[in-house]
Amino acid sequence: MTFERNSKIKPVTLPGFTELLPNEQIAFNKMVNTIQQSFELFGFNPMDTPIIEKAEILMAKGGEESEKQTYVFKKGDTDMALRFDLTVPLARFVSEHINELIFPFKRYQIGKVYRGEKPQKGRSREFYQCDIDIVGRGKLDIISDAEIFQAIYHTFEQLNIGKFVIKINNRKLLSGFLTSLNIEDAEIANTLHLIDKLDKMDMDKFVGILKEQGWDPTTVARLVTFLELSDANMAQSTLLSKLAEQNVINPLFQQGLSELQQVTKYINDFGIPQSEWKIDLKIVRGLDYYTGTVYETFLVDQPQIGSVCSGGRYDNLAEYYTDQKLPGVGISLGLTRLFYQLNELNLIDKKSHTTAKVLVISMENLLSKALQIATELRTQNIPTEVYTDETTAFRKKLEYANKLAVPFVVIIGENEARDNTVTIKNMETGEQKTVDGKRAGEYLQKAQNPR
């Protein structure tokens, strides 16, 4: 019996870990660039914390779910963990560097986070989050809540992935309203969690659960009427008036209403069209963490995806690490999941397998000319690739260009070499033009190709 001495290890990624092929990666990176540019346009500055943190830092808050899903490991005597979001690292970062930062601290972070979830379609264990936050030292003006809104509105507009609507609410409204109904504090938290599930549950079921929990029917009816206020198709200003008319005698409610009035006033000032945002009193966000404004973002034509970008205002970012009060507001866009969903729906343009705008190909023995032209085009900042294997048949070189789906091919044949010209082929339209070699860059810079 002989053993296979030369056996190979099967080249696969871990279950639940995904990666993209070049054409998908190019499309994904375009989205990343759009998001990054939009964040910077609004004055958010880059941050890049380690992917590994001390386990005690990431586990400070606890919670069974997050502990189960977090990758924790030991190296020597050190307990380490992979970050499961970008908010806990932000809290650690701001507390650690509090005296080196300029407040209000506006940062964005686009990075990978890790959750050991059951692998399932569209849920990767390693995925990108794109976060923006504004953190104040001691205090933070309510206008920051409107700025976050504006930045995320601009981002989705730039992403150009279809109609979207940003839903906004203020948790103080709901908490205050529930208090005014004489609901006890502990039950308020439970009720908010239940309201958070209303997108997956109909109102009848919700009513049934509350009644089972011993709520009296009048109180339930009042809550339902309140929650459904925002379902009617009315101007946001009308809704705000209606909320004021509820005469809820509760200071938290009144504060929430005032905050929502201010935030929506600024949103209008920013000129954001009414069709692309709405107040939704049923939006609460699952996390207890949020204390005021909350946001969720939906793609109008893909409601089944759920919220693709969510966040809100929090009173105290870093209570586990510092006594300093650090109020903030932020939002997080789950890019890997969004990309996956859009890709499944065939809404990602992934025709192109190259970031190059031009492929230079030459007939036999003219490679030096091809390299010369490529160098000139690159000097003019035109991303250029050269087909370098001279022995390949010309037909095969064009096949390669087609496979890459490069927008333009620059051809150097015998005539071109003799005349110091090049022939430029628009691979989308098939159009060909022979131009002076020195003017190739100029021609290409003007030439339009939808790819």
Add this chain to the structure above:
Amino acid sequence: MTFERNSKIKPVTLPGFTELLPNEQIAFNKMVNTIQQSFELFGFNPMDTPIIEKAEILMAKGGEESEKQTYVFKKGDTDMALRFDLTVPLARFVSEHINELIFPFKRYQIGKVYRGEKPQKGRSREFYQCDIDIVGRGKLDIISDAEIFQAIYHTFEQLNIGKFVIKINNRKLLSGFLTSLNIEDAEIANTLHLIDKLDKMDMDKFVGILKEQGWDPTTVARLVTFLELSDANMAQSTLLSKLAEQNVINPLFQQGLSELQQVTKYINDFGIPQSEWKIDLKIVRGLDYYTGTVYETFLVDQPQIGSVCSGGRYDNLAEYYTDQKLPGVGISLGLTRLFYQLNELNLIDKKSHTTAKVLVISMENLLSKALQIATELRTQNIPTEVYTDETTAFRKKLEYANKLAVPFVVIIGENEARDNTVTIKNMETGEQKTVDGKRAGEYLQKAQNPR
């Protein structure tokens, strides 16, 4: 005795894990963008593999050093590891997706890698590598070796971090020469490792070690003479002639010489000045992996940093995962370390604490105007921040602008609000100008500020 119920967890990163403050991060990201743009200019396409791979994939090659330094952990029954470079993931990726890729496959990857080294100055356990590789299926033209050279030359030129020199060699030259001296195969590998250490050891010591190992003095002298050929200040073409004149009767040597002649011919065709590259016969790269061309890059004024960008040609990228022969050539730039070194030398411009070009500040009660102007500037793609806390004294707002080191401040006072103008202050020169509010964007787009 009472316990501190409210004790805080100390907010610190793990030892050996580093992160940057905003001004440093902005400077770092500029370098990343430059590198990425340069890679794309040469037709390299993005790739982004998971940071975690199956342990057996990363450990396929073995080697005690890499095993000790690799972060390995278990989640459930699965042995996972954090990637320690970007080459092994490339090998896994290409073997896994071989039938979905277009060859020659040109990719870049800029990403974090992990090594559990002893923490020391300038050595982070998490650091960025920026890699480009060209991988062929079955074969890969020698011109790819010149393309990698050209891309990395352009990258360092764009990085603008001072004079640099790229050293190039071909391992076949040395291996062939050693064979022609009747050195046995096993000893050739050892000798190459010893030559690799010549930058930290003087020639006398090198000679001493070889003699201790039983080399006869004539052979040692011949090797030293050979290695020192490239130390003399001569044109590369002269050196190549001298190498040819050695009359080394060994096919590997002759192949290496021919490859080096071709690669340097193309380098000259690319118009790369002789002052910025050189053939150095003592460059071998430590890794056994390389089989032909090898590169190292040095900053002329900072020789103590050592090579900042190295790589070479390999015959077989993915032998542990596939029977397919995948020759390639690539290079890797260790960005975190380079940035650290330049930062230590005060060569990083980190004046600016914001990516915004403009900060808009307003006198009391004019915030709405400020937000309006900010929105207009952003529509014109000018990164803009607004000072949103109206209650802050004007003096403090200017202090904030100074701290941020934002290039321009747009001021809205009572006069400006009345006249629909804004006053634009160049924070570098102190120059101020009041312009029509509608023309602020135009003015700012033209205005130059070195920051």
